[in-house]
Ligand code: ADP
């Protein structure tokens with residue numbers, strides 16, 4: 589007698605490519621009017637706006653960027669959208685449309701793929717973007733998920749990595765290092781941390797908050813000379829900003845913003861929170877430079893709660909390289925490098 593596969597375990601090969609596309613399409617809510625045609629035809633049709641168009645993409649590979657032992661398919665889908673949105677935020681733009689391409693083994697349960705797309709669609713909704721297309725393929729092994737996202741920013745107002753000058757002050761939004769420890773906690777079998785702290789740190793790893801409002805405020809007001817999002821760790825991303833701007837930088841390590849949860853985890857484990865903050869990847873905070881004549885405005889916004897950011901150092905002449913200053917005022921070259929893909 590043929591065995592009936594339960595709905596939950598039904599493999600994707602039974603649903604087929606077009607069944608999958610139909611399901612994805614049915615998950616999508618009514619799109620913004622700029623989307624004249626979404627999923628279903630040879631291409632999407634978008635109404636161009638008079639703004640600058642931003643375009644970015646990110647490739648996520650199972651076992652390399654995510655591991656289903658520690659994250660749910662829903663979380664993978666949502667995070668893939670949020671990290672692309674962080675790139676758009678780092679230009680000072682707002683996200684608009686998304687295409688999602690998926691390569692997956694035909695034996696993958698339909699329920700897993702559905703959960704992944706629920707994550708994608710709900711994260712899109714949270715940032716007011718629309719899923720308008722994608723591509724689907726069988727993978728001989730791990731899952732590949734590629735997201736491409738468009739966004740817009742007022743003409744000529746996007747903030748590049750390259751505009752920093754010696755003397756500009758360096759700021760970062762939010763707190764650093766949480767995601768790095770969140771990932772460590774997810775992977776460790778025994779807890780070394782208070783429940784509430786652990787869940788905060790893990791949440792920071794699984795569900796980053798793209799700093800869209802902050803990026804927009806900085807771009808619209810012309811307050812930032814250079815900006816980048818912190819995805820590979822402050823040490824690494826500061827290097828990119830400085831290389832593009834042709835500057836050095838000096839970071840006051842003791843000023844790095846540390847969350848209460850990271851601080852208490854570090855107390856319990858005897859780690860140094862500032863080196864976690866310096867090395868930590870996947871923070872998805874904004875690192876930006878502010879010219880001296882804009883500093884008062886930024887400090888005012890920080891004081892009145894409009895901008896959640898901290899001043900952590902300044903850009904210097906290129907020949908002085910990157911250096912760190914501790915609370916006693918002693919300076920050393922920054923050797924830390926953060927995450928490297930190869
Ligand atoms: P083509 O053969 O031209 O690539 P497809 O049959 O792959 O067309 O796609 C049909 C429609 O479904 C297109 O609108 C495409 O953008 C959309 N689509 C295909 N795969 C996905 C996916 N994984 N996620 C979202 N939309 C998809």
Ligand code: MG
Pocket residue numbers: 722723724
């Ligand atoms: Mg296709």
